[in-house]
Amino acid sequence: MGQKLLMKGNEAIAEAAIRAGCLHYFGYPITPQTEIAHYMAKKLPKVGGVFLQAESEVAAINMVYGAGSTGTRVMTSSSSPGISLKQEGLSYLAGSEVPAVVVNIVRGGPGLGGIQPAQSDYFQATKGGGHGDYKQIVLAPSSVQELYELTVEAFNLADRYRIVVMVMGDGILGQMMEVVEFRDKEPIERPDAPWATTGHGCERSQNVITSIHLSPAVLEKMNLSRLEKYKQIEEKECRYELFNDEDAEFFIVAYGTVARIAKSVIETARQEGLNVGLIRPVTLWPFPRKAIDKVMGTAKAFLTVEMSAGQMLEDVMLSVCGRKPVYFHGRMGGMVPAKEDILQKLREMKEQLG
Amino acid sequence: MTHEIILAGFGGQGILSAGRLLAQAGMMDGKQVSWLPSYGPEMRGGTANSSVVISDKPVDSPVLSNASALIVMNKPSLDKFEAWVDKDGIVIIDSSIVDRDVKRKDIESFLIPATKIASDMGNTAYANIILLGKLIQERQIVTLENFEKALYVVLPPKKHHMIPEEMEALKIGMNYADK
Amino acid sequence: MAIIFQKPKALKDTSMHYCPGCTHGIAHRLVAEALDELEIEGRTIGIASVGCSYNSYDYFGCDMIQAPHGRAPAVATGVKRSKPDSIVFTYQGDGDLAAIGTGEIVHAAARGEKITVIFINNTIYGMTSGQMAPTTLLNQYSTTTPYGRIADLHGYPIKVCELLATLDGPAYIERASLADVKQIKNAKKAVKKAFQVQMAGLGFSMVELLSTCPTNWGLNPLESMNRVKDELVLHYPLGVFKGESLEV
Ligand code: SF4
Numbered sequence: 070m071g072q073k074l075l076m077k078g079n080e081a082i083a084e085a086a087i088r089a090g091c092l093h094y095f096g097y098p099i100t101p102q103t104e105i106a107h108y109m110a111k112k113l114p115k116v117g118g119v120f121l122q123a124e125s126e127v128a129a130i131n132m133v134y135g136a137g138s139t140g141t142r143v144m145t146s147s148s149s150p151g152i153s154l155k156q157e158g159l160s161y162l163a164g165s166e167v168p169a170v171v172v173n174i175v176r177g178g179p180g181l182g183g184i185q186p187a188q189s190d191y192f193q194a195t196k197g198g199g200h201g202d203y204k205q206i207v208l209a210p211s212s213v214q215e216l217y218e219l220t221v222e223a224f225n226l227a228d229r230y231r232i233v234v235m236v237m238g239d240g241i242l243g244q245m246m247e248v249v250e251f252r253d254k255e256p257i258e259r260p261d262a263p264w265a266t267t268g269h270g271c272e273r274s275q276n277v278i279t280s281i282h283l284s285p286a287v288l289e290k291m292n293l294s295r296l297e298k299y300k301q302i303e304e305k306e307c308r309y310e311l312f313n314d315e316d317a318e319f320f321i322v323a324y325g326t327v328a329r330i331a332k333s334v335i336e337t338a339r340q341e342g343l344n345v346g347l348i349r350p351v352t353l354w355p356f357p358r359k360a361i362d363k364v365m366g367t368a369k370a371f372l373t374v375e376m377s378a379g380q381m382l383e384d385v386m387l388s389v390c391g392r393k394p395v396y397f398h399g400r401m402g403g404m405v406p407a408k409e410d411i412l413q414k415l416r417e418m419k420e421q422l423g
Numbered sequence: 424m425t426h427e428i429i430l431a432g433f434g435g436q437g438i439l440s441a442g443r444l445l446a447q448a449g450m451m452d453g454k455q456v457s458w459l460p461s462y463g464p465e466m467r468g469g470t471a472n473s474s475v476v477i478s479d480k481p482v483d484s485p486v487l488s489n490a491s492a493l494i495v496m497n498k499p500s501l502d503k504f505e506a507w508v509d510k511d512g513i514v515i516i517d518s519s520i521v522d523r524d525v526k527r528k529d530i531e532s533f534l535i536p537a538t539k540i541a542s543d544m545g546n547t548a549y550a551n552i553i554l555l556g557k558l559i560q561e562r563q564i565v566t567l568e569n570f571e572k573a574l575y576v577v578l579p580p581k582k583h584h585m586i587p588e589e590m591e592a593l594k595i596g597m598n599y600a601d602k
Numbered sequence: 603m604a605i606i607f608q609k610p611k612a613l614k615d616t617s618m619h620y621c622p623g624c625t626h627g628i629a630h631r632l633v634a635e636a637l638d639e640l641e642i643e644g645r646t647i648g649i650a651s652v653g654c655s656y657n658s659y660d661y662f663g664c665d666m667i668q669a670p671h672g673r674a675p676a677v678a679t680g681v682k683r684s685k686p687d688s689i690v691f692t693y694q695g696d697g698d699l700a701a702i703g704t705g706e707i708v709h710a711a712a713r714g715e716k717i718t719v720i721f722i723n724n725t726i727y728g729m730t731s732g733q734m735a736p737t738t739l740l741n742q743y744s745t746t747t748p749y750g751r752i753a754d755l756h757g758y759p760i761k762v763c764e765l766l767a768t769l770d771g772p773a774y775i776e777r778a779s780l781a782d783v784k785q786i787k788n789a790k791k792a793v794k795k796a797f798q799v800q801m802a803g804l805g806f807s808m809v810e811l812l813s814t815c816p817t818n819w820g821l822n823p824l825e826s827m828n829r830v831k832d833e834l835v836l837h838y839p840l841g842v843f844k845g846e847s848l849e850v
Contacts, residue, residue, distance in 0.1 A: 075443075075450050075458075075576075093684050101462055119683045123676065124709035131673035131706070135680020138667045139647070143684065161670050184462070245485050246443065246458040248450050266665035266681070268645035268688050275614075277659045279650075279668035326486065333483035407488045 071253040078213045079243040082146070082172055082236065083108035085220035088255045091142040091170065092118030095132035097125060097151060100184045101240040102174035105146040126151040130158030130171075137167040138278045140265030142224055146172035148240075149190050150181055153198070159233055160199030164280025166264075166295070168227035170220070171205075172236045174243040177403040185403025186240035186326060191380035194235055195354040202292050204299045205233040206306065207353040209324040213247035219351070225258045230302055237353065239376065241326045241405070308351035309360040316367050317346030319415055322385050323374040324350045327406060331374055334411045343415050353381065358388040365392060370418050372396045374406050394422070424479055426564050427487050429504055430551075431472035432496025432517070437551035440577060441494070442473030444555065447573035448565035449477035457485035470499060477564055492562060494554050496520060496537075505530075513561055515554050533557050535599050541592065546585075549592035556596020567593075610634035612643045614663050623816040623823025625780040626654060626722065630661050632786070632811075633691065633720055636794040637664065640801065646689040647681050649674040651703075653695035654728040672703025675710035678717040689800060691718040697727045700736040700760050707766070711806050714771035718796045719808040721762060723838065724815040732818030736760045739837055744818070759837065763810050767843035773805030774845035777838060779812040781830035785840070792842075798850035807845075812838055 076084070083105045086094070094109040106122070113120040123129035129145050136143040147155065152173045162169055173194065177187040192198075194207045206226050210216045216238060223234040266276045282288040310328075313335055314320075321331040328349040338345040346368075348360045361371070370393055373382045379397050386395050398414045400406050428445060432438045439460045446458035459474045474487040491509050495501045496517045508514055510529045518534035525532040535557055541549040559565060565573075570593065574586045609615060612634035620626040637643040646664040650656055652671035659666030669677040674692035682690045699707050699721050710717065726744055727733040733746040737759050741750040751759075763777045774796055778789035789811055796807035812834045814826035821829060 073450070075447050075456070093680075095680065121679070121683060124705055127673065128676040128679075128706050128709065131670060131676035132680035132683070134669070134673075135649075135667065135677035135682075136684035137680070138677070139681055139684045139688075141684035143680070157670055158673075165668070240462065241459060241486060244460055244462045246446060246456075247482070247485070248456060266647050266667050267685060268647055269643075269665055271644040275659070275663055276665045277668070278666070279659065281656060281668055329482075329484040330486055405486055408484070409488065 072251045074249055075246050076213055076249045077104055077246050078216050079104035080108050081213045081217040081249050082220050085217040086144050087112055089221040089224040090257055091144050091224060093136045093141055093143040095121050095123050095129040096145050097123050097129050099148045099151045101243050102146050102148050126154035130155040133169045134158055134162055134167060137169045138266045140262030144170045148174045148176045149178050156199035160201050161280050162233050163203035165278045166231040168231050169233050170223045170227055171233060175239045183403045187376045187403060188239060189377040191377060194237055204354055205235050207235045207237055209237050209351060209353050211325050211328045214249050217249050221255050228260055230298060239326050303355040306352060307355050307357040307359060309357035310349040312347040314346040314364050318344045318369045319418060320346045320348055320364055320368050321372050321374055322348045327374050327376060330406055330408060334408050338412060338415055343419060345415060356384040361388040368393055369422055370394045372414060374411055375399045426477045427490045428475040428492040429472060429487060429490040430494045431500030431504055434471040436496045437548060438471045439473050441551040441555055442475045443577050444573050445475045445565060447576050448569040451569035451572055452566055455482050457482045459485045492558055515557050517550060517554060540595060552589050552592040553596035556593040557599060560597035610638045612637035612663050613661055618661055621817045623814060623826050625813040628780045629722060629811050632790050632793045636797045640797055642689045649678045649692040651694040651698040653698050655693055658693050672698050673706055675706040679710055679715050682715060682717050691720060693720045695722045696735045696737040700762050711766045712769045712771045714805040716800050716803055718800045721808055721810040722813045723810050724813040726815050726818045728815050728818055763843045771806050772844050774799040774807040774848055775843040777810040777840050779830055779840055781827045795850060802850050
């Protein structure tokens, strides 16, 4: 490993993107992720890249669509209300299979909501916030180090599958500083992009990037071929972390910042005679169902903790599929679940289940 | 050993940068660290706080709901965070702004008129450093050597000429005899 | 036998789906001729928009991207900024460019993006069957102004060339007409010049082409051409609005 720096989450994302060879960034200001734009505006011109502040979120995602169409590594970032505006573009990117990386540093909603951390964009991110049958890979880092590593990985995944990869954090992850240890050389995979619209140079046939297919039969076929790709991703790209999973009875399922808080509960719980493990999904789509299966032997119950009204909860319930009870604790609007409240919930579960 | 430190006050008092300095110095001491600021409109004149964790083991959660140490630079912050301090924890208060001591008996407190001392030195911006000095003196959270190095990293180059004075302010805080 | 007339190389050898008397075909041809004459097809990337010409990539032979409604200038920006040596054009109708895409066109122009915009103004939404467009004239009937466009209710038509010419970003803006041979010849020059401006890196260029929509105007092709000549030009005067003295 190379250089170690104390860095803000947002800056680590920007630095990671540049290291991954993303020299094009299009964005629009919104709290709490503007440091990404600031960093890009400062750094990109120095490395021969392009930073452009777009006139709107809608324009920004379409600039991403244009640059991505030429096979260029490109990124935009925003926060919840801005990501809502980008949904049209995300659907087009999915429909025309143009790779891109989109960062969402989530804040409380709905509407303009607040600017404090939240996880209430889970449905939008994992179930397709735009129109049509489509998926995007959603990565959920839980430390600044992971923001860096997963952002680099996001570009590789986007190119490998010609898909949009969303890096989803929250206001805390974006704003906090932790130590990042940078690799000397990034593991960059860049497959050829014979599909890209770069000008045919009178040497090959025309490339067209489009998502419109007015024939129902053709459109269904396009969808089916994408489903095939999504299936492959589900098989190969599920990522998760298990903690204290050997013989735990109660499993907290949490991602991002909340997983960090959950982890800090486990030691205290043990002192009270509560044997608690943690399942931390790193990919939210594809959701790591395997992780749930894996602990089903010892697990008595699951507790999903989120900064939302219970969105990932539905995926947890689908994965548990009635085999064990699933409980939920959530805070909203920028409120962060407290250790003590999680502990209390675990105590109640133990009492109820005996 | 894990230090969980909350620094709180008004925006503009250097609350966020004081936290960053601790985290930066902690990292240079070879510790695991995290720094979490409050963000948003608070930064423009409202209340501001930052949470710093400095530990020998990986930091579980950067989000604190209790603290082993508290530095406060205004009264609302003391009112809010006093209850968060662990038993036998430490509270450092800027007594030129906050007009009371802690109410609890199971925690240790130090009252230092930091803003006044800093103003006598000619720059109220040193108040946060004076308070940090006392904390470092009492709890050995970071080494002096790396604190000084951290100043060079955290402060923009155009302020580097102030660093000797910052270190002086730190020492005034360290040696301040209270009560 | 000598060939005296053929399709430009930059147009594919397929028949077009446009209605009889529609000037889209002519506009396509002018663009393709410019690409041929300037020998730039190989490095050109076209941006199709939403409207009757959504599938212009079936006709143009260069690489093409189909953009969301109104967003073609933003997509073009992304392409041009990531491939500065390419030639990038958008092909947009009045609903696409001057209603849902107003933000994108104004800002691309203001930034002086080095792209070429071909703007088809036929004062109506074609593909969705004849609704009022931002360019619909006062008193003009449409399916959403069944009693005519009334200023009090629907506001006034937008003059895009005049609007964009107030900005510093654009290098070249001209309005031309496709109503008769003479005007088409002028339009051809304008389209070619717009691409030359881009090739010379001078800034944003746009040609507005006054066009027909016989289908939704309820006129036959000849009447449609006459409407452009007699009525449209009164409200949308032809000429160069920016960059008249530009040498390319
Ligand atoms: S509807 Fe109008 S614009 Fe569309 S193809 Fe027909 S005539 Fe042309």
